[in-house]
Amino acid sequence: MEKRIVFENENGGVSIIVPAAECGLTIEEIAAKDVPVGKPYKIVDVADIPTDREFRNAWTADFTNAEVKA
Amino acid sequence: MAGTVVADQLEAASTSTLVLKNGVANTPPTIQDSAGTQIGTFCRAWVNFNGTGTVAIRSSFNVSSITDNGTGDYTVNFTTAMPDANYSAVGNCTTNSSFSVQFVSMFNSTVSNANVAPTTSAFRVSTRETTGSGRDEEYVIVSVFR
Numbered sequence: 001m002e003k004r005i006v007f008e009n010e011n012g013g014v015s016i017i018v019p020a021a022e023c024g025l026t027i028e029e030i031a032a033k034d035v036p037v038g039k040p041y042k043i044v045d046v047a048d049i050p051t052d053r054e055f056r057n058a059w060t061a062d063f064t065n066a067e068v069k070a
Numbered sequence: 071m072a073g074t075v076v077a078d079q080l081e082a083a084s085t086s087t088l089v090l091k092n093g094v095a096n097t098p099p100t101i102q103d104s105a106g107t108q109i110g111t112f113c114r115a116w117v118n119f120n121g122t123g124t125v126a127i128r129s130s131f132n133v134s135s136i137t138d139n140g141t142g143d144y145t146v147n148f149t150t151a152m153p154d155a156n157y158s159a160v161g162n163c164t165t166n167s168s169f170s171v172q173f174v175s176m177f178n179s180t181v182s183n184a185n186v187a188p189t190t191s192a193f194r195v196s197t198r199e200t201t202g203s204g205r206d207e208e209y210v211i212v213s214v215f216r
Binding site: 010013015024025030033053056057 | 127130132134136137141145149
């Protein structure tokens with residue numbers, strides 16, 4: 001199952017990390033490297049991300065029990 | 071072992087890939103003319119991605135991920151960091167005929183509508199209409215030189 005990493009960005013919106021398949025890193029390694037420090041994040045299935053981007057900047061996410069990038 | 075090979079052509083054996091390997095970490099080989107003057111460099115990272123629908127990377131080199139920050143607003147994250155933040159990033163994107171001509175803006179965010187200084191590990195890139203509004207595009211292509 002293809003994965004994405006979701007975190008709350010500096011503007012209060014939601015950012016979604018899209019991994020590069022050719023980089024050779026696991027999704028956990030990419031999260032450790034590319035999620036900003038101090039930000040809660042979740043690894044989700046790509047199917048959980050909406051494909052209708054008309055109101056993309058208004059997207060929200062629930063970060064309850066999320067990992068926090070140290 | 072240091073040394074010089076003088077040849078007109080380097081050719082890998084069939085089924086092999088030619089490799090140029092530098093002796094200095096995180097420093098690409100240089101291209102010089104007959105006088106030994108550096109006249110070129112290699113691309114250090116590139117990515118081709120779809121910014122519409124399910125945002126996805128088609129192919130890439132030295133890019134661990136892109137971050138979708140909002141409409142037409144992305145961060146390119148390097149697998150191996152640049153030696154400094156003074157690199158050149160160039161890019162282009164397709165244009166949706168339903169909107170005005172679109173362009174790629176480096177080190178800039180459409181969400182915050184402000185410049186974002188590049189770092190050794192990542193930089194911001196945005197796709198915009200000529201009106202200035204962020205706009206997702208099907209093909210976004212970015213390359214980095216240093």
